[in-house]
Amino acid sequence: MTAAEIHLTDAEAHAATALQHHFDNMEQQREAGTLGMWVFLITEIMFFGGLFTGYVIYRLLNADAFAVASSTLNWKLGALNTAVLITSSLTMALAVFYAQTGVRRMQIIFLLITMLLGATFLVVKGFEYGEKIEKHHVPIAGFWHWDEALPAGVTAERVQMFYWIYFAMTGLHALHMIIGLGILACLVYFAWRGRYTPEYHAPVEISGLYWHFVDIVWIFLFPLLYLLGAHLSHGH
Amino acid sequence: MSAADTPVNPMNPAAPAAPPRADAPEWRTRFAHTNYLNAEYGIKSWLLTKDHKRIALLYLISITIFFALGGAYAIAIRLELLTPAGDLVQPHTYNKLFTQHGILMVFFFLIPSIPAVLGNFLVPLMIGAKDLAFPRINLLSWYIYLVGGIFTIWALLNGGIDTGWTFYVPYSTTFSNTYVVAVGLGIFITGFSSILTGLNFIVTIHTMRAPGMTWFRLPLFIWSHYATSLIMILGTPVIAITILLVALERVAHIGIFDPRLGGDPVLFQHFFWFYSHPAVYIMVLPGMGVISEVVSTFSRKNIFGYSFVAFSSLAIAVFGFLVWGHHLFTSSQSVYAGMIFSLISFAVAIPSAVKVFNWTATLYRGSISYDTPMLYALSFIGLFTIGGLTGLFLAALGMDVHLTDTYFIVAHFHYIMVGGTLSAYMAGLHMWWPKITGRMYPEGWGRFAALVLFVGFNLTFFPQFLLGYMGMPRRYHAYAPDPLWQVLNVMSTAGASILGFGLLIPAVYFIWSMRYGKFAPPNPWPATGLEWRTLSPPPTENFARTPVVTWEAYEYRPVEEMEVIGAGDAEGVQPVGGTISR
Numbered sequence: 048m049t050a051a052e053i054h055l056t057d058a059e060a061h062a063a064t065a066l067q068h069h070f071d072n073m074e075q076q077r078e079a080g081t082l083g084m085w086v087f088l089i090t091e092i093m094f095f096g097g098l099f100t101g102y103v104i105y106r107l108l109n110a111d112a113f114a115v116a117s118s119t120l121n122w123k124l125g126a127l128n129t130a131v132l133i134t135s136s137l138t139m140a141l142a143v144f145y146a147q148t149g150v151r152r153m154q155i156i157f158l159l160i161t162m163l164l165g166a167t168f169l170v171v172k173g174f175e176y177g178e179k180i181e182k183h184h185v186p187i188a189g190f191w192h193w194d195e196a197l198p199a200g201v202t203a204e205r206v207q208m209f210y211w212i213y214f215a216m217t218g219l220h221a222l223h224m225i226i227g228l229g230i231l232a233c234l235v236y237f238a239w240r241g242r243y244t245p246e247y248h249a250p251v252e253i254s255g256l257y258w259h260f261v262d263i264v265w266i267f268l269f270p271l272l273y274l275l276g277a278h279l280s281h282g283h
Numbered sequence: 284m285s286a287a288d289t290p291v292n293p294m295n296p297a298a299p300a301a302p303p304r305a306d307a308p309e310w311r312t313r314f315a316h317t318n319y320l321n322a323e324y325g326i327k328s329w330l331l332t333k334d335h336k337r338i339a340l341l342y343l344i345s346i347t348i349f350f351a352l353g354g355a356y357a358i359a360i361r362l363e364l365l366t367p368a369g370d371l372v373q374p375h376t377y378n379k380l381f382t383q384h385g386i387l388m389v390f391f392f393l394i395p396s397i398p399a400v401l402g403n404f405l406v407p408l409m410i411g412a413k414d415l416a417f418p419r420i421n422l423l424s425w426y427i428y429l430v431g432g433i434f435t436i437w438a439l440l441n442g443g444i445d446t447g448w449t450f451y452v453p454y455s456t457t458f459s460n461t462y463v464v465a466v467g468l469g470i471f472i473t474g475f476s477s478i479l480t481g482l483n484f485i486v487t488i489h490t491m492r493a494p495g496m497t498w499f500r501l502p503l504f505i506w507s508h509y510a511t512s513l514i515m516i517l518g519t520p521v522i523a524i525t526i527l528l529v530a531l532e533r534v535a536h537i538g539i540f541d542p543r544l545g546g547d548p549v550l551f552q553h554f555f556w557f558y559s560h561p562a563v564y565i566m567v568l569p570g571m572g573v574i575s576e577v578v579s580t581f582s583r584k585n586i587f588g589y590s591f592v593a594f595s596s597l598a599i600a601v602f603g604f605l606v607w608g609h610h611l612f613t614s615s616q617s618v619y620a621g622m623i624f625s626l627i628s629f630a631v632a633i634p635s636a637v638k639v640f641n642w643t644a645t646l647y648r649g650s651i652s653y654d655t656p657m658l659y660a661l662s663f664i665g666l667f668t669i670g671g672l673t674g675l676f677l678a679a680l681g682m683d684v685h686l687t688d689t690y691f692i693v694a695h696f697h698y699i700m701v702g703g704t705l706s707a708y709m710a711g712l713h714m715w716w717p718k719i720t721g722r723m724y725p726e727g728w729g730r731f732a733a734l735v736l737f738v739g740f741n742l743t744f745f746p747q748f749l750l751g752y753m754g755m756p757r758r759y760h761a762y763a764p765d766p767l768w769q770v771l772n773v774m775s776t777a778g779a780s781i782l783g784f785g786l787l788i789p790a791v792y793f794i795w796s797m798r799y800g801k802f803a804p805p806n807p808w809p810a811t812g813l814e815w816r817t818l819s820p821p822p823t824e825n826f827a828r829t830p831v832v833t834w835e836a837y838e839y840r841p842v843e844e845m846e847v848i849g850a851g852d853a854e855g856v857q858p859v860g861g862t863i864s865r
Contacts (some may be wrong), residue, residue, distance in 0.1 A: 067418075068413065068824075069412065069413035069414035069415075069418065069491075069824070070491075071829065075490055075491070078490045079416040079417070079486050079487075079489075079490040079491070082485075082486045082489055082490060083416065083417060083482060083483075083486045086482045086485050086486060086516055087482060089516055089517070090478050090482070090516045090517075090519070090520045091520070093516075093517055093518070093519075093520035093521055094520035094521075094523060094524055095524075096520075096521065097520070097521050097524035097525060097528075097554060098524060100554075101528075101539060101550065104547070104550065105545070105546075108545070109545060186535070186537050186538065187535040187536070187537070188535060188536035188537075204538070204543070204544045204545050205545050207538060207544060207545075208538060208539075208544060208545045208546065211531075211537040211538060211539060215528075215531070215537075
């Protein structure tokens with residue numbers, strides 16, 4: 048049986064088109080969706096957690112090398128990206144607010160701004176990656192090359208160790224951003240079609256949770272990767 | 284066979300049956316009521332289904348195929364070990380045999396078996412829901428499983444992998460010339476099917492319980508699946524990232540596990556076992572849930588210490604994450620870390636023992652019937668106890684040094700995985716077969732097969748305890764030509780043949796029963812769960828109306844007093860028409 052076959056009053060009919068047959072009511076459906084996203088985000092934390100663990104262990108083992116390597120990253124671009132992402136979280140929250148209050152135009156505008164900010168982040172990230180590729184600072188065997196001066200006791204191998212963690216973590220984060228942009232594009236499409244109403248807007252809320260999560264990951268990544276070398280005399 | 288020829292509505296022979304479709308083959312129309320099996324026809328109605336019961340059957344079929352493949356590898360291994368000389372296969376072939384046996388059995392049979400088949404079928408039924416919370420994600424999880432599985436099999440056919448199912452570095456990243464990345468990717472993909480199943484169960488159990496179905500009225504099967512799902516969502520992402528790192532290390536040589544670049548190979552073992560030890564509980568916890576149901580049903584007695592059994596599942600899930608270091612006792616781990624891990628490993632035996640004692644106490648003065656599921660459950664309790672106690676040998680730091688990488692380990696985990704999980708899976712399949720297919724399996728053959736399996740299993744694996752204790756190492760294709768060792772190995776191989784035969788019997792009679800078995804009443808045993816209060820097989824939406832639970836779990840009452848909600852008529856309430864005659 049499809050949702051359309053459930054007999055309801057006209058007032059309920061609009062919301063009912065979004066109610067899947069196996070749920071008793073919209074409240075239950077919304078609760079399930081929200082909990083589902085939270086559980087998914089927990090798996091994401093564990094997924095990133097493996098890399099964070101690797102980071103902590105190797106940073107403890109190679110504190111100096113990590114500080115030196117960190118100072119070779121462009122912290123200004125990193126800070127810019129942090130600001131961009133935090134702003135995108137605000138605009139996402141506003142999009143959710145306008146979905147809840149049923150202001151379709153504002154909802155679409157803020158979803159588009161969020162997408163624009165997300166794309167800006169990726170473009171800035173792309174410039175950063177481009178610089179590293181130019182300098183052969185990508186830790187792939189045969190490609191990696193390091194000829195910058197290093198202080199005593201720090202070897203190029205240990206700097207390489209930092210760089211693979213940098214690329215693995217920011218790369219995985221960027222992948223999540225790209226997926227997030229895809230989700231937002233779907234939201235814009237359905238919002239355009241007038242799918243979301245004050246009664247039914249769970250997808251917007253749930254996607255918002257995902258977007259905020261990806262932001263929070265970056266908030267951890269930025270200081271852990273970019274700001275380690277700030278105390279070094281030759282840094283910045 | 285005569286029973287199959289006349290359609291009977293078991294609750295109400297007078298009730299008008301739903302009209303069968305005119306173009307349907309004759310044998311499909313035999314059920315008197317519309318159910319999930321005959322509601323729709325055609326291959327598309329199966330491959331695009333969102334019904335949790337149909338998806339469970341899709342999983343049942345695919346898992347059986349992977350199990351048969353894994354079993355074929357096991358047979359080849361046992362044949363090679365029949366004689367001390369390595370005469371049947373070359374060493375590198377043998378390395379592939381045990382690796383591929385392990386990978387197929389662990390990732391494609393043991394982990395999904397009970398949750399994806401029985402859990403998928405039963406979780407919504409047991410809590411009184413129409414379906415799992417996310418039916419599309421449920422179907423997606425099966426497709427992901429299938430893609431991962433086909434990918435893995437393709438890699439196996441094209442050359443295979445020889446690292447052992449544990450993928451230890453640096454062999455897997457640097458030295459092995461086999462399809463490590465391809466198989467790793469297959470397992471990576473399959474992991475997401477496991478995550479999605481766990482996510483679906485957790486959300487369903489939280490949000491979809493029927494009115495009156497409080498947490499402490501849930502069947503223990505649900506509690507154990509809840510605990511399993513927790514491990515699935517917390518552990519599986521870690522193995523995913525680990526496999527990804529192994530692949531990166533192998534392809535791009537990034538250095539994370541390579542000491543020459545400052546990496547640490549032991550870190551891989553930590554990551555791997557952080558998932559793979561809890562994964563052992565993914566494999567055995569759902570089985571424990573099945574056993575709780577079977578023991579209570581077939582001794583017709585409320586389970587002893589309900590809340591202890593329920594919370595021991597959660598305790599196992601939590602403790603299971605804190606013991607991974609006992610796989611690293613001989614891998615240069617700090618001896619102090621080893622002491623802590625040893626202590627916690629002993630502690631994890633406590634919740635397992637709570638379950639065993641509670642099952643035994645449930646049996647005490649129960650009205651026991653030795654039906655097939657019960658035979659499997661009793662064999663589970665015995666074999667799991669042996670497997671668990673030998674686990675304590677291995678958790679002891681000193682003993683472990685002697686027993687590491689010997690056949691003692693092999694015997695130990697097969698007692699848990701085969702004696703435990705496989706027995707529970709068989710118990711569950713038999714107990715719920717009437718519900719799944721609407722047909723009874725032949726009881727006599729069932730009991731006979733259970734006995735054959737028990738004998739075959741013990742003959743296969745008990746000699747391996749002795750071999751391991753005497754020092755026979757695992758993962759070698761040849762062994763010292765000691766007459767005693769050969770006798771024990773011959774016993775083991777003979778046992779494996781009996782085990783294989785014992786598995787063929789149910790395969791045959793299950794298929795036979797789908798067409799020729801007696802029609803099953805709604806509650807044949809009889810048992811107390813909500814799934815027994817709907818028809819066999821259940822209608823697509825499980826119940827005619829949302830059930831309201833006013834009774835406690837395992838509250839045994841005369842079967843005539845238990846209403847059936849699922850007849851599909853306006854009232855939807857009819858008495859059970861008695862049990863099958865046995």
